[in-house]
Amino acid sequence: MSNLLGKRYRCKVCGTEVLCTKSGDGEVMCCAEKMEQVTPRPIPSSD
Amino acid sequence: MITTELLNIASSICPERVAVSSEGIKYTYVGLSERVDRLAKSLLGLGVSKGDRVAFLQVNCSQSVETYFATATIGAIYVPLNYRAKAQELVYILNDTEANVLYIGERYIDLVNSIIDNLTLKPALISLEKRHSGMPYYEDLISSSPLGDISAELNPDDTTVLLYTAGTTGLPKGVLLSHNSFTIYILENVDPADPEAHETILISVPMYHVAGMQAMLVSIYGGRTIVMERQFQTEESMELIESEKVSRAIVVPTMLKQIIDYPDFAKRDLSSLKVITYGAAPMPIDVIRKAVELLPGVSFINAFGQTETSSTITMLGPEDHVIEGSDEEREIKLKRLSSIGKALPDIEVKVVDQDGKGLVPNKIGEIVARGARVMNEYWKGEKLDKQIIDKDGWIHTGDMGYMDADGYFYLAGRSSDMIIRSGENISPAEIEAILLSHAKIEDAAVIGIPDEEWGEQPLAIVVLAREESSSADEIIEYCRSKIASYKKPRGIIFVNELPRNPMGKVLKRELREKYENYFISTKTESGD
Structure with a gap:
């Protein structure tokens, strides 16, 4: 699946998170693995 | 991270979404970014450089968002001024700040002209709303400044905002907050802009408060539409929620009470509201219970924090506002409704005794916090009182409380005499100094007394000079x-002498106990 605008991706190995501010056909990799898309927080932020 | 990245990120993700709506004017994220860019250029043109102070005197407006980001873009320090301040207070803060630039709303032009000769460093004045001779006009500066990159060397630990807060010694203190003070919290706790999700937030809490600044920055990162209300007005706030389909609002307890007690509340369509955050002062349990009942589709959040901690350190989430389950579960939840919640993940919070030693659950002590976003100095390097930040980096909030076995914090009064009236901190020492400057007053003490609507109200206990006479109205005026x-x-009590200990210190606890029902037995006026 290609990188999606406004979505965060997390590395399952080292925990790095990246935010996609411009989408493209590629897939972000970290620690030699595809990063997984982060789902929005279930609880709203306090502000 | 630098705060200007928050706007860059949202502008990339949702460029055409309305970023800010104020007084009928709306700017999209890309439109806002362009105006910020031009405004930053105009600041450079005025000779403003990194570390200079850019002060702003106006009620909430879209220009406050633009001016903050323009100031941050060039590495200068934004100083939102208390728009309720009087001449004497403004002179003190502007002289302390040594502002290089001052943006002024129309209603404050005469006030600023009246004090300008009392300023040690005369700032460049910029009129926000109209053209005035000898004063650049905000919109002219934007339209005449070019677009283009600005290459300022910025560090996430650089100060970006200077906020004045009531000091325990009477004079306001400038709290320095860095880019990281805000962005550490935001990256840890807030979802970024998302093309598939859109929220609209009503900001009516003042932008000279950390809650207002934090809400603005959070909202920009979240790609929300910010509806700026000049100042909270119950009816206008409800109209804005209806007309702008507001999904989020930030209130102090007094505002929430005024909304749910409003005579036409039932006629209003507030169904767009999904989240209400409240804080800045203890919430009366009856008010929040009634609000939960009257606004069933809303998730309520209690956020507790202060300027020195860059806003929120503990949070009572929506699930803790839903009172359901077995009798035992309901009892636990009802008690938790009076809690300020649990510590946020990016900050440590605990309760300590007078020696700074951590206390076991359910023991009352002072609430302290530590983390990367906690302030570490006041403006001009004013020496930090070890009672504020101890040697291990714990900031003492001045709030007494305890933590239960499940990690929920509860407030139990304050360790200082600070009065909190509807979310505004008021220093008794500052009012006492004013009282003592009155020719007829020989001695005075000011205390905070509980008030159902305002949380607390200042009450003055006054000793008149020999053979003088006066009235409460005269002194209040x-x-x-x-x-x-x-x-x-809000009340004056005349006495022959103040109770003092052998060292001469006024026994305020004795005064508070004696007059604790003053505002219950006396109907107080509500106007400001």
């Missing part, structure tokens, strides 16, 4: 002419 109206005493 005298204070009103010298300080922001919300700080004036």
Whole structure:
């Protein structure tokens, strides 16, 4: 699946998170693995 | 991270979404970014450089968002001024800040002209709303400044905002907050802009408060539409929620009470509201219970924090506002409704005794916090009192409380005499200094007394000079002419002498106990 605008991706190995501010056909990799898309927080932020 | 990245990120993700709506004017994220860019260029043109102070005196407006980001873009320090301050207070803060630039709303032009000769460093004045001779006009500066990259060397630890807060010694203190003070919290706790999700937030809490600044920055990162209300007005706030389909609002307890007690509340369509965050002062349990009942589709959040901690350190989430389950579960939840919640993940919070030693659950002590976003110095390097930040980096909030076995914190009064009236901190020492400047007053003490609507109200206990006579009205009016109206005493009690200990210190606890029902037995006025 290609990188999606406004979505965060997390590395399952080292925990790095990246935010996609411009989408493209590629897939972000970290620690030699595809990063997984982060789902929005279930609880709203306090502000 | 630098705060200007928050706007860059949202502008990339949702460029055409409305970023800010104020007084009928709307700017999209890309439109806002362009105006910020031009405004930053105009600041450079005025000779403003990194570390200079850019002060702003106006009620909430879209220009406050633009001016903050323009100031941050060039590495200068944004100083939102208390728009309720009187001449004497503004002179003190502007001289302390040594502002290089001052943006002024129309209603404050005469006030600023009246104090300009009292300023040690005369700032460049910029009119926000109209053209005035000898003063650049905000919109002219934007339209005449070019677009283009600005290459300022910025560090996430650089100060970006200077906020003045009531000091325990009487004079306001400038709290330095860095880019990281805000962005550490935001990256840890807030979802970024998302093309598939859109929220609209009503900001009516003042932008000179950390809650207002934090809400603005959070909202920009979240790609929300910010609806700026000049100042909270119950009816106008509800109209804005209806017309702008507001999904989020931030209130102090007094605002929430005024909304749910409003005579036409039932006629209003507030169904767009999904989240209400409240804080800045203890929430009366009856008010929040009634609000939960009257606004069933809303998730309520209690956020607790202060300027020195860059806003929120503990949070009571929506699930804790839903009172359901077995009798035992309901009892636990009802008790938790009076809690300020659990510590946020990016900050440590605990309760300590007078020696700074951590206390076991359910023991009352002072609430302290530590983390990367906690302030570490005041403006001008003013020496930090070890009672504020101890040697291990714990900031002492001045709030007494305890933590239960499940990690929920509860407030139990304050360790200082600070008065909190509807979310505004009021220093008794500041009012006492004003009272003592009155020719007829020989001695005075100011205390905070519980008030159902306002949380607390200042009450002055006054000793008149020999053979002098005066009235409560005369003294209150005298204070009103010298300080922001919300700080004036709401009652005056004349006594022959103040109770003092052998060292001469006024026994305020004794006064508070004696007059604790003053505002219950006396109907107080509500206006400011």
